Amino acid sequence: MQKPNLVSQRGIKKDKKLSKPQIIKKDFFVNYQVYIMAVPMVIFFILFHYMPMYGIIIAFKDFTVGKGIFESEWIGFENFIYFFNSHYFTRVIKNTVLLSLYGLLWGFPAPIILAILLNELHREKFKRLVQTISYLPHFISMVVICGIIIDFCSHDGLINDLLVMIGYDRKNLLINPNLFRTIYISSNIWKEAGWGSIIYLGTLTNIDPALYEAATIDGARRFRKIIHITLPGIAPTIIILLILRLGHIMNTGFEKIILLYNPMTYETADVISSFVYRKGLVESNYSFSTAVGLFNSAINFGFLLVSNSISRKVSKTSLW
């Protein structure tokens, strides 16, 4: 039980008579329950975030499971030099950048366009129905989505059935490296465009209807209203989301990729993170894989810092 008279001691920082150790001691005495709550949090972050950061040093060592992290021998930058000189280097960098950029180019505008078009529907019930259906793919798990993609792209799959009708030959689409990005990005759009439109639709509801009425009185028609009211209304949201997205440009997730790729499509499908997974966990090449991962983390760190500070300047939104 806490004694009521402690309440008066809560303004510890204002009490200038106390020395620093005394403040710390008093703070601990007053807030000991809060610190008890902080214990699991601190342990969690140390065990699962900071210890792995310490583990990064195996990138500079010749790590073997038997010797452990500490005992393994130092080899300096050997792993990095090997990675930079290998033919994998340009391949995975190129694939990561291209997959992100094409994904941005096609995937970023999709929810914006969908939100604007949905906003132009005037039958509320129909609008809500379309919205609900468009969220549906978002709720299907990645494994099932990839299972469906594999089935549809297979030799006898739906997409081939349709392609044959317009005069193409039947072939398994997922073993063609030229098609991997198209399949990956279009299925992403299918899965996430509806969900992504939520945030724009939310912003659109904040636009003052009086603006539309005034524009109507001034003789503006639909297209003018979309261009001069709707778009400027969501422009700040678009800019912030774009900046934050750019911060993640080298940070392509690997879950979908390792479900969909195969040795025949590595040429276009293998990105840094999937390469790290394959070298590290499939081939047990721990040190080398950690080195590649560290290289990627460092780049991500840079991009995130830059995008975060830009977004903080443009608006008040930032990761922190």
Place this chain on the structure above:
Amino acid sequence: MIYKKTLSEKIFDFVNYFLMVLVAVLCLYPLLYVVFSSLSDPLLLVTQDGILLHPMGFTLKGYELVCKNPNILMGYINTFFYVIAGTFINVIFTAMSAYVLSHRNLYWKKALTVIVVFTMFFSGGLIPFFLQVKNLGLYNSRLALILPSAIVVWNLIIMRTAFLSIPNSLEESARIDGAGDFTILFRIVIPLSAATIAVITLFYAVGHWNSWFSAMIFLRNRNKYPLQLVLREILIANDTSSMTVDEIGLNSANDDKYRVLVQYATTVVATIPILCIYPYLQKYFIKGVMIGSLKG
């Protein structure tokens, strides 16, 4: 105000409604195709080309085989365990941490905040994380799917923002009445942010439901596999080495023609529960998206 639509506006409306119907069809049809295929006679299905508008023939054989497959039932049971236990731990841990980070007048608050936020910018990467979890003895343990993801920083920050919006006076008056921090958290702060807690709970639960990768790298025993990992073995053919005829519930080579059918039926069985719930929960998810976007 009433005005007559011009011709171009009428055309725009028509095209727009048409496009939206198309979007709805595109989102829905792949799933309908899977449902129709799962009910079709496999022999008719092979000869059929293009769009399916109804099952070709009718058989429940696929579902019969799925029901007989012990792996799928086991996967469901395991997934329920991971979702319930995992989400429980997630929410408790996240709420306590959010309370710490939103506490006024905490001497070490800034340091604790830096510790947390730094992990959003930099991480040890996959391999050191894997080795660390293994070193902790969590390899092939169910806890490996629960503890390492106990706190998602993004959710923690959303919850902290919600806690900060609670007026300080409520907390102070409880304190005067003799309440400690645990009482304040569980009796005042959490009930007052119920909406945000609901959103975060949903986010965590969906995360556990969908998760398969950590199960794949940390679990060895098949009887611990969550549903998604079982699905991966059945659906993702590029890993044929681990998929034997026996595993998808087919007993003889004679039954092999049903393989595709089993895949379709499995997809349906694994997806239908979520699709039945999500329309009712979508307002919470939408709320979550909006909260997350406003301010981290």
